[in-house]
Each structure stands twice: as C-alpha cells, then as structure tokens.
Amino acid sequence: MSSEKIKLLQDMTDKTIVVAGAAGFVPGHLCEYYLKKKAKVIGLDNFITGTKENIDLLSKYPNFTFLECNIYEQLPSMEHLKIDYVFSMASPASPIDFAKIPIEIMRVNSEGTMNLLELAKNHHARFLEASTSEVYGDPEIHPQVEDYVGHVNPIGPRSCYDESKRYAEALTMSYHRKFGVETRIVRIFNTYGPRMRPNDGRVIPNFINQALEGKPLSIYGDGLQTRSFCYVDDLVRAIDYVMHSDDVTPFNIGNPDEYTMLDAAKFIKEALKSESDLAFHPLPQDDPKRRRPDIGKLQKVSDYRPEISFEEGLKRTTQFFREKLQ
Numbered sequence: 389m390s391s392e393k394i395k396l397l398q399d400m401t402d403k404t405i406v407v408a409g410a411a412g413f414v415p416g417h418l419c420e421y422y423l424k425k426k427a428k429v430i431g432l433d434n435f436i437t438g439t440k441e442n443i444d445l446l447s448k449y450p451n452f453t454f455l456e457c458n459i460y461e462q463l464p465s466m467e468h469l470k471i472d473y474v475f476s477m478a479s480p481a482s483p484i485d486f487a488k489i490p491i492e493i494m495r496v497n498s499e500g501t502m503n504l505l506e507l508a509k510n511h512h513a514r515f516l517e518a519s520t521s522e523v524y525g526d527p528e529i530h531p532q533v534e535d536y537v538g539h540v541n542p543i544g545p546r547s548c549y550d551e552s553k554r555y556a557e558a559l560t561m562s563y564h565r566k567f568g569v570e571t572r573i574v575r576i577f578n579t580y581g582p583r584m585r586p587n588d589g590r591v592i593p594n595f596i597n598q599a600l601e602g603k604p605l606s607i608y609g610d611g612l613q614t615r616s617f618c619y620v621d622d623l624v625r626a627i628d629y630v631m632h633s634d635d636v637t638p639f640n641i642g643n644p645d646e647y648t649m650l651d652a653a654k655f656i657k658e659a660l661k662s663e664s665d666l667a668f669h670p671l672p673q674d675d676p677k678r679r680r681p682d683i684g685k686l687q688k689v690s691d692y693r694p695e696i697s698f699e700e701g702l703k704r705t706t707q708f709f710r711e712k713l714q
C-alpha cells in the first residue's frame with residue numbers, strides 16, 4: 389500500500405457508475421453524490437425495500453438512468469457501456485426485513501453479488517461491496533477493528549443477513565484473488581438520515597417518528613446496549629474514499645461516537661421537545677450489546693473525518709420525517 393493519502397475525484401464527467409439498490413436509503417444518497425460530481429450513474433433496483441419517490445428525486449439529474457431489475461435473477465444488458473465502478477448495495481438491511489424476507493436477503497447477497505462481480509470483471513471496473521458491522525455479530529472485542537473475525541450465530545434470526553454478508557465478502561475476495569478484479573469492501577456501521585423508511589424498524593427513524601407522533605419510545609432490554617450513529621452524508625464520503633483507496637481488505641466506516649439506547653432516546657426527546665414516555669420491551673435474540681467502529685484504518689490513509697454532529701444530523705432527519713407526516 390502506498391503511504392500517500394487518498395485523493396477524491398471532483399469532476400467525474402468521464403466516469404460511468406453502476407449502483408445496485410439505487411431506490412434505497414444509502415445507495416440513493418451515493419447516487420446523488422456522484423451525480424453532483426457529474427458522473428453518469430446507472431441505478432438498479434426492484435423496489436423490495438426502496439421507493440419510487442427516491443428514484444424520482446434522482447431522475448431530476450440528466451446524467452441518471454434507472455433500470456428496474458432483480459439483480460439476483462438477471463442484470464440488464466450493459467455490454468455497450470464503458471463501466472468504471474460497480475457498487476453492490478442492494479440488500480435490505482433492517483431487522484424487520486430479516487423475519488419477512490430472509491430468502492430474498494440471502495439470494496441478493498449471494499447470487500446478486502456474484503452477478504455484479506461478473507459485471508465488474510467483464511468491464512474491468514472497480515467493484516465495492518457494501519458489507520456491514522453485522523459481520524462481527526455480537527462482538528467480544530470493543531471497539532471493533534477490521535481484523536476481528538466476528539462472533540456470529542449461524543442459525544439465529546439475524547443470520548440470513550450476517551452470514552450472507554460474510555459470504556458476499558468471501559466471494560468478493562475470491563473474485564479478486566482468482567480473476568484480479570479490483571475489489572473494495574466497506575463494513576458500514578449504523579447510518580441514519582433523510583429518506584429512511586419511517587416504519588423501517590431501525591432505531592433512529594423509530595425514535596423520531598414515535599416522538600413526533602407523541603407515542604412512547606421503544607427501548608429493547610434495559611437500553612444500556614450501545615450503537616454509534618453516522619449521518620448518511622458522512623458515510624457516503626467514506627465510501628468514496630474507500631473506492632479510491634488501493635487496499636482490497638475491508639474498511640470499517642461510520643461515526644465512532646457511541647450512545648446507549650437510553651441516552652439516544654433522551655437526546656432525541658430533548659432535541660424534539662417531546663413529552664413521550666419510554667416503553668420497555670424484551671431484547672430480541674442475538675441483539676449486539678456494543679457497537680462502535682474503530683475507523684483508524686481509513687483515517688491513516690485519508691483525511692476522512694465525520695463532520696455532522698448527532699444534533700445536526702437529527703435536525704435534518706427530523707425535518708424530513710416532519711414533512712412526510714404532513
């Protein structure tokens with residue numbers, strides 16, 4: 389690895405980027421980030437958890453093309469295109485989806501990832517797998533560093549996601565080793581921001597929507613389990629840094645500021661001036677007790693720093709959900 393810091397491209401007029409999952413939350417923001425840098429962006433999605441509204445937002449950019457497809461069945465023909473980057477981001481990621489659509493999750497992270505790796509191989513494109521902190525399972529070390537191999541229950545209710553993402557990482561490394569595909573892997577920690585689904589079951593949209601509707605905020609277990617929340621704009625920049633790094637091994641990305649669920653709930657109640665009570669529910673099986681990324685590896689090779697405070701990120705996200713409720 390060179391010791392030079394990663395530089396980001398500002399004008400990407402001559403680049404073509406394929407983003408699988410474009411109608412979703414993080415991939416939608418990533419598309420917009422590259423559209424603003426003038427790249428040609430081709431979005432793929434089957435709307436299993438994404439929305440047409442997100443595609444309408446992206447369609448305002450003349451350099452955006454949308455192709456509706458299920459990426460684990462067949463990708464649309466893109467033979468005639470010169471593709472520079474392929475982003476594999478089409479996986480449902482919310483715990484409520486793990487119970488509802490486990491087979492679809494396993495297929496998109498296995499067969500879907502393979503189709504995208506084939507696309508990258510055939511076009512000599514760079515490939516990035518959007519993996520997850522869930523590959524660490526319920527971690528025994530804290531904070532989590534990239535060479536920790538994890539503590540995952542292979543048959544638990546979260547395993548459809550955790551294990552298929554671990555497979556996706558293994559497949560990505562195999563394409564790199566066997567075919568020389570230029571692959572990158574990011575392990576994304578909890579991310580939040582506008583365009584999440586209000587009913588998507590993840591903690592920040594849950595708390596904000598419960599507070600806005602005057603309902604009690606749901607705390608699972610004693611609320612002392614921790615998470616670290618990254619605002620989506622900070623995450624998308626981190627993805628761009630990793631795509632332009634020269635290291636094929638995984639990078640953790642996220643914001644290392646750590647909150648207990650109780651603190652996060654109190655913070656949101658105060659920020660929204662909400663009178664809502666807290667409602668305690670049983671802790672789901674295999675719920676990780678502590679989650680905080682060590683992002684030192686990315687910071688060694690780049691000037692990357694999360695810039696949006698939890699307070700500011702919540703303000704922007706609340707604004708989005710307020711508008712949705714009207």
Ligand SMILES: NC(=O)c1ccc[n+]([C@@H]2O[C@H](COP(=O)([O-])OP(=O)(O)OC[C@H]3O[C@@H](n4cnc5c(N)ncnc54)[C@H](O)[C@@H]3O)[C@@H](O)[C@H]2O)c1
Binds near residue numbers: 411459480500519521
């Ligand atoms: N948001 C987070 O906190 C987080 C954390 C860790 C990892 N990730 C990863 O980031 C990526 C995006 O997550 P998100 O939170 O934005 O989820 P999301 O559900 O909002 O986005 C995923 C998109 O992929 C699409 N999709 C799913 N299966 C598909 C298929 N077979 N064919 C075509 N499209 C399909 C969905 O319709 C959706 O638009 C995922 O790979 C996820 O595992 C996200």
